[in-house]
Every structure is written in C-alpha cells, then in structure tokens.
Amino acid sequence: MRLSAILLFLLSLMLARAAETRVLFLGDSITYDGRWAAWVESALRNNAAYADAEILNLGLGSETTSGLSEQGHAGGKFPRPCIHERLGRVLAACKPTLVIACYGMNDGIYQPLDEARMNAYRQGMTKLKEEVEKTGSKIVFVTPAIFQPDTPEKDTLHYDAVLDAQAKWLKGQRAAGWKVVDIRPDLRLFLEAMDVMDPDFVFSPDGVHPAERGHAEMGKMIAKGLWPLLGLKGEPKMASERNFPLLKKHADLLRDAYLTETKHTRPGVPEGKPVPEATAESKRLLEVYQAVNRAKKSMWNGHPMEEFTADGRSALLVMPRNGIQPGSPWIWRTEFFGHEPQADISLLNRGFCVAYIDMQDMYGSPKAMGHMDAFYDFLRTGYDVSPKVVLEGFSRGGLFAFNWAALHPGQVAGLYVDAPVCDFKSWPGGKGVGPGSAGDWEKLLKVYGMTEAEALAYTKNPVDNLEPLAKAGIPIFAVIGDADEGVPVGENIDIVEKRYKLFGGKIEVIRKPGGKHHPHSLPDPTPIVEAVMKMVGR
Incomplete structure (x- = not known):
C-alpha cells in the first residue's frame, strides 16, 4: 500500500512536469524578430524542466491586443492585425501549457496617453488572459520595451509615458493573480550604464526595434523575471553567443511554419515550410544545438x-x-x-x-x-x-x-x-x-x-x-x-x-x-x- 502511494506520488510529479512542456511566445514585431525569445528559450532549455519542451514563437509584426490601428498604417496597405483575430487558431494548433506575451508597443498607436485607447489595451489584455486560461494554459505578461531609448528628446508626443502607464496597469493586476515580468526598470538601468561605458551605444536604431545587444539584454531580463514565476531554482543560464544562431535558426523555422499554418492575415510575412517538414528540420537543428551546448x-x-x-x-x-x-x-x-x-x-x-x-x-x-x-x-x-x-x-x-x-x-x-x-x-x-x-x-x-x-x-x-x-x-x-x-x-x-x-x-x-x-x-x-x-x- 505504501509502495503504491509512493509510485502514485512519483507519477503525479512526472505528469506535473510533462504537463508544462509546450511554451508559446506571442507579441508584435519585436517578438516576431525572434532574438529575445530565442535567448529566453536558451535559458529554459538549460533547465531540466524545459530541456525538451516544445517552444514556439508566433509573434507577428504590427500586431496589437487593443484592435486599434492608426489611419494610413503601412502607407495605407493594411490596418494593424489584432491577436484576437488569430488567437483561437494559434491556441488550437500549438496547444501551449505556458504563454509568454509581450504587447503594448503598438497598442497606443504612437499617440499621447488617451483613456479610450488605454481602455482598449486593458480590455485586449484581459481578453487575451481569459482566452488562454480557458485552454488550461498559464500566461505570463512582459511589459514593452522603451520607446526612443537613445533619443528621448524626439519623443515629442510622450509615447514612452503611454508604455509606462501600460506597465503600471499590468503590475497592478498582480494583486488579482496576474503573472507579470516588468523589464522597463532594468532596461533603464542598463541604458544608463551604457551611456557611461559607451556613449556611441545604440539600443534601438529606429526608436522601436532593439538591435542585437538590446534583444540579448531583454532576453536576460525576461528570463530573470520568469524564474520565480515558474518556480525554477538557480539563475537562468543563457546560450553562448557562438551557439545562439543555431537555436535562433531552429526557432525561426517553426515560427514561419506555424504562422503560415495558422493563417495570419498580415501581408508581407514570408511563407513557411509545411509544419511536418519544418518540425523535422528544426528537431535536427535542436539536437545539434543541445549536443554542442552540453559539450x-x-x-x-x-x-x-x-x-x-x-x-x-x-x-x-x-x-x-x-x-x-x-x-x-x-x-x-x-x-x-x-x-x-x-x-x-x-x-x-x-x-x-x-x-x-x-x-x-x-x-x-x-x-x-x-x-x-x-x-x-x-x-x-x-x-x-x-x-x-x-x-x-x-x-x-x-x-x-x-x-x-x-x-x-x-x-x-x-x-x-x-x-x-x-x-x-x-x-x-x-x-x-x-x-x-x-x-x-x-x-x-x-x-x-x-x-x-x-x-x-x-x-x-x-x-x-x-x-x-x-x-x-x-x-x-x-x-x-x-x-x-x-x-x-x-x-x-x-x-x-x-x-x-x-x-x-x-x-x-x-x-x-x-x-x-x-x-x-x-x-x-x-x-x-x-x-x-x-x-x-x-
């Protein structure tokens, strides 16, 4: 009887671990870029609980949770896509047990703080949480990066203050059980340090999209914030710079395949390979990455x-x-x-x-x-x-x-x-x-x-x-x-x-x-x- 109880306990532990093996990243073009997400993936894969997890990045350029779009977006070619248009298809195809979502940069459509726009963002984020949790998955929110970090004087509409307001609201939801990683304070400290160390350093050449070092720092900060939320012990260990491109290549293959499979509506996104083909190729890349990473x-x-x-x-x-x-x-x-x-x-x-x-x-x-x-x-x-x-x-x-x-x-x-x-x-x-x-x-x-x-x-x-x-x-x-x-x-x-x-x-x-x-x-x-x-x- 005692042995049976022990076996059941061990089985429950195994099932608990196995239940959290599918991770999905969602977000706008900064997430679609794939670099910060791949850095976080590298940290997860260095932890036994996620070493063999299925990890997908399905970020999409221009996307919002608010459903808003400025007039003439993309030269009038198409309005901003909204995650809620594709969310059901994505969740059905990926069946995540953990979603990591980074939205906000596009949700205020680059205009000053406005209650109507802010409310659309709140409603969109709340709906995102509800829809994800209906599937039995957990969701962690990540606050957006900093707007115009290198040239704040050009932020004449004070758009970064909109992102501050979003972050403040998100953190306020922690009291209601929301899991939130706020990277903005650490990003500011990092930028201040870089101003002293390298006055020529550029975090974001266009004011929105981080460069290589920016994505790496974001990845470190997000992983650091995830660890306590996921109950992981120790410190996140990232990939080496030499091994990182291999993991990124694997992630991009799956991203393109699943974006195509789930029929997003944004024009200009390269078509991916069929999912079975991309999965097989990505599996081979991941096996090589893991062997090299563990060498x-x-x-x-x-x-x-x-x-x-x-x-x-x-x-x-x-x-x-x-x-x-x-x-x-x-x-x-x-x-x-x-x-x-x-x-x-x-x-x-x-x-x-x-x-x-x-x-x-x-x-x-x-x-x-x-x-x-x-x-x-x-x-x-x-x-x-x-x-x-x-x-x-x-x-x-x-x-x-x-x-x-x-x-x-x-x-x-x-x-x-x-x-x-x-x-x-x-x-x-x-x-x-x-x-x-x-x-x-x-x-x-x-x-x-x-x-x-x-x-x-x-x-x-x-x-x-x-x-x-x-x-x-x-x-x-x-x-x-x-x-x-x-x-x-x-x-x-x-x-x-x-x-x-x-x-x-x-x-x-x-x-x-x-x-x-x-x-x-x-x-x-x-x-x-x-x-x-x-x-x-x-």
Whole structure:
C-alpha cells in the first residue's frame, strides 16, 4: 500500500512536469524578430524542466491586443492585425501549457496617453488572459520595451509615458493573480550604464526595434523575471553567443511554419515550410544545438576542446586558441586521435580545427560512412566549419578516409594518409605478404555483413575506387615506411600511387627508408603541414 502511494506520488510529479512542456511566445514585431525569445528559450532549455519542451514563437509584426490601428498604417496597405483575430487558431494548433506575451508597443498607436485607447489595451489584455486560461494554459505578461531609448528628446508626443502607464496597469493586476515580468526598470538601468561605458551605444536604431545587444539584454531580463514565476531554482543560464544562431535558426523555422499554418492575415510575412517538414528540420537543428551546448569543455595541447555525442558516437572538436571562425579549415582524424599529434598541433596553431568521431572496429564500412555523414553535417551545422575537409587517415584510418572521399569528393579538400590501409584484403585479411589480423578480419566481415568469399570479391576498396577522387582534383599526400611489415606498401599505397597517376590525380608519397609501420608521421611535421595548407589554399 505504501509502495503504491509512493509510485502514485512519483507519477503525479512526472505528469506535473510533462504537463508544462509546450511554451508559446506571442507579441508584435519585436517578438516576431525572434532574438529575445530565442535567448529566453536558451535559458529554459538549460533547465531540466524545459530541456525538451516544445517552444514556439508566433509573434507577428504590427500586431496589437487593443484592435486599434492608426489611419494610413503601412502607407495605407493594411490596418494593424489584432491577436484576437488569430488567437483561437494559434491556441488550437500549438496547444501551449505556458504563454509568454509581450504587447503594448503598438497598442497606443504612437499617440499621447488617451483613456479610450488605454481602455482598449486593458480590455485586449484581459481578453487575451481569459482566452488562454480557458485552454488550461498559464500566461505570463512582459511589459514593452522603451520607446526612443537613445533619443528621448524626439519623443515629442510622450509615447514612452503611454508604455509606462501600460506597465503600471499590468503590475497592478498582480494583486488579482496576474503573472507579470516588468523589464522597463532594468532596461533603464542598463541604458544608463551604457551611456557611461559607451556613449556611441545604440539600443534601438529606429526608436522601436532593439538591435542585437538590446534583444540579448531583454532576453536576460525576461528570463530573470520568469524564474520565480515558474518556480525554477538557480539563475537562468543563457546560450553562448557562438551557439545562439543555431537555436535562433531552429526557432525561426517553426515560427514561419506555424504562422503560415495558422493563417495570419498580415501581408508581407514570408511563407513557411509545411509544419511536418519544418518540425523535422528544426528537431535536427535542436539536437545539434543541445549536443554542442552540453559539450564537455577542456584543453588539448593548449587548445580548447569540446567533447560531445554525434549520431550516438563519442566525438570531439579541437579549436584554435583564438576561437573558431565561420568557415574555419579543419582536418578530420579518422582513427587514433592524439597519436603522433605533431602535425595536428601545428595546424591548430595555423587556425585549423581537428575533428574526430569514434568509429572503432568499423573499418571504413558502409555503416561507418553513415556515421561520418552525420558527423560532417553535425560539424557544419553546429560549428560552421568549412564545407571542405582534409581527411587524415592513419593506418586502418585510411579505409575511412579514402572511402568517404570517394562518396563525397565535393566535400573533400585533400587527403593526408599515413601508412594507410588501402585494401582490406591486405590488412586485416592477410591475403598477401603481410600477416594480417585474424581477429580484425572477423570483425570486418561482421560489420560489412559479408562472407569471406564476398569480401575477397569486393570491388570498393580504396585501391579500386580512386577515379572519383582524381576527377574531383583531390590531392593525396602520404607518409609511409618503405619496409612496413603490417600494411605492405606493395599491396596498398604503391597501387594507389600508380593508379591515381593513371587517372590524372595528384599524389605525393614520402617514403621513410627502412621504416616500419610505426612510428607514424614525421618528427618534423613541416612537409605534412605545408601539404595540408596547400590543399585548402593557404
């Protein structure tokens, strides 16, 4: 009996948490812009209660709650839309459990304080609260930003005083149980501080719409005010500036899709993708964002490293000391990360990133290619690295490097291979002069899903599949020991070199006289580094 009671209690807690997983932002063009809402979303997603919530921003430019519109709005093209025209459709489509609404900037239609207009605003906000709460959702109101914050002397109609009156009325409703976040006092303090720190700072270039920093500050202030209202512990933690654009892109996709789906009436709003398509794409972006956002941060040979999970595999990216830039060049170590790292470290010092995903015991198989495809997309999406990568294949890593390059020649700047396996019949098969590896051969057959006879007849080993690389003009740079006993050069790189030249490909092989399979690389990695730099046009 006692156990049943405990289980019911735990279930009720789970249901209580699950019930608050759909958040909807509503507002005018400042909300539609998406930046402050995305900053708040980032804070919510950093809290366990909202980490996997469905969060939508359906703000709409020019919108009011009052239903008022000035004469000649938008050059006479259309009157201001009112949230109440679309609210029922939006609530039905989104089924929010929490609504965060920021209205007011447009509700006084940029005229002096007037009781009739103020009353229309009060009635509109009250109706908004009632309609939202009828669905069982909670609603939190956010006071509007400041009008003409940088040039208050131009506010000749004292419109900011109208916004003050709205904020005062909203705060007065707290006594009746309304949940209100008032950002205006903090915004004024922020503006006063910026006047001292940076006299050239501009919060709102047109007097209404905040710029980048303004949206970020609004997001922080709103999140700070939400935390106690939502019963969340600790302080809000926002996204990093580097990760923020990814979250914003995800939010904008959903915004455009749902605005189109719910049939708003405002002209000039770009049409969104169908909701299922946008949802699938946005889910992928959110997964990448969350993986990057939760990455374990450390240092590797004096360079920042982030470790994360990509496509279910452990992966990492090491970045230059001065930070990653959009389109940064990168080299992808396909196996044995950290072994003989001198070339990688030197490239990091020259602005490269070094990437790695764990694909142990996959031997360049089609399954490994799928993980590589996903990892490439992950890094392009989450870190905005260059669309063309240099593949670095040590030993069996050569199978991965050559095979992926043959599948995606347009995404490869070049290959640096070191004592590479170029034919799995040679290693681990041991079907030539080398000893091979019986254990690895069994693992390879399993991961490729082949019998030994099928493996021996396989025609997509790197030695067989060089023409796509040559046609794409991909340069190959190899370092080998000419007495390699484990991966015999006569069965691997020698065949590649001969065939690649016949295809018109460019290949350079550095041969270490008497060198065995180990050690890899060169004590002085300068030739490797210079070759890689040339591959990316540096």
